[in-house]
Amino acid sequence: MTSTDSTPEYDRFGPWIDEVRTVDQLPRLYREAGIDPAAYRKVLKVPRDIEGRNTHPTMHLYDYLLAVNEETFTVLARRDEAFYTVHVPLDRIAAIVDSVRLLNGRLTVHTVDGPVVTVVYNASASAPVRDLLLLLRRYYLPETSTADAEPHRGTDPTMDPVDTGLLTDYHRLIAEEPSMRLVNIADRQVVTQLNRTDRLWSNPWPTTLHASITVADQREIQIIHRRDWFTGNGDKLSLARTVLPRARITDIRVEPHRRYEGVHVLTIQAGATRLEFPLATGPLVEAKLAGDAVSI
Numbered sequence: 001m002t003s004t005d006s007t008p009e010y011d012r013f014g015p016w017i018d019e020v021r022t023v024d025q026l027p028r029l030y031r032e033a034g035i036d037p038a039a040y041r042k043v044l045k046v047p048r049d050i051e052g053r054n055t056h057p058t059m060h061l062y063d064y065l066l067a068v069n070e071e072t073f074t075v076l077a078r079r080d081e082a083f084y085t086v087h088v089p090l091d092r093i094a095a096i097v098d099s100v101r102l103l104n105g106r107l108t109v110h111t112v113d114g115p116v117v118t119v120v121y122n123a124s125a126s127a128p129v130r131d132l133l134l135l136l137r138r139y140y141l142p143e144t145s146t147a148d149a150e151p152h153r154g155t156d157p158t159m160d161p162v163d164t165g166l167l168t169d170y171h172r173l174i175a176e177e178p179s180m181r182l183v184n185i186a187d188r189q190v191v192t193q194l195n196r197t198d199r200l201w202s203n204p205w206p207t208t209l210h211a212s213i214t215v216a217d218q219r220e221i222q223i224i225h226r227r228d229w230f231t232g233n234g235d236k237l238s239l240a241r242t243v244l245p246r247a248r249i250t251d252i253r254v255e256p257h258r259r260y261e262g263v264h265v266l267t268i269q270a271g272a273t274r275l276e277f278p279l280a281t282g283p284l285v286e287a288k289l290a291g292d293a294v295s296i
Contacts, residue, residue, distance in 0.1 A: 220244060
């Protein structure tokens with residue numbers, strides 16, 4: 001291959017997520033989409049999960065183009081040699097879930113109307129995704145003059161050492177958003193099936209319900225957790241955070257789990273989106289068992 005075979009897009013390609021500031025920096029695949037970076041608060045291009053040695057200048061090298069303004073989150077997603085476009089009005093966002101497991105990153109946006117948008121990215125370049133998430137949160141709720149609730153000043157939470165990663169993320173969150181108060185901390189547990197036959201079958205392969213931390217302020221509820229709630233073995237490698245704007249929530253309840261003994265489910269409904277968070281311990285479960293009303 002000679003230098004004349006190369007292109008600027010091919011030469012700059014790597015696993016990192018780049019911000020696009022000019023039309024010339026748009027990936028070739030998306031240039032006919034009418035996206036002018038100057039008209040957006042942020043535009044990011046997300047590369048394909050492919051090794052550089054397996055690429056060539058004629059390939060489309062970016063799986064997504066993400067664009068945010070004050071009203072809309074626009075996702076252009078590659079499909080073979082073409083792409084499709086999804087426009088998500090920010091005032092229809094019901095929840096945002098960002099999770100990483102080693103190098104596998106996944107950003108999922110749920111809407112009150114039901115459709116879900118998922119962007120897969122290389123977690124070694126997660127900083128631009130965190131910035132994007134903050135920008136979405138900045139614009140997806142109306143401005144309010146209501147003062148935030150007093151931050152939580154209680155005892156610092158503790159967890160099993162294997163869940164130090166969750167605690168670290170909690171401390172980072174509280175440092176960045178001091179108005180957040182601790183609502184619930186649920187430890188990991190080995191759980192038992194309610195059904196006797198299922199219980200006998202699963203005995204050789206115990207199931208773990210993973211830990212979680214729930215915080216909230218007057219604007220949002222945030223839950224720090226693992227990517228998968230139940231696994232047949234340990235998980236200290238993944239980390240996830242679910243963010244729910246209160247203005248979209250239509251129902252919150254805690255009910256016994258249909259399958260596991262001693263497990264409750266925190267269900268948060270936002271329009272057509274229903275998200276479930278299994279809990280084995282913590283104040284929310286204690287309130288439910290005592291017959292008290294559960295509130296966050």
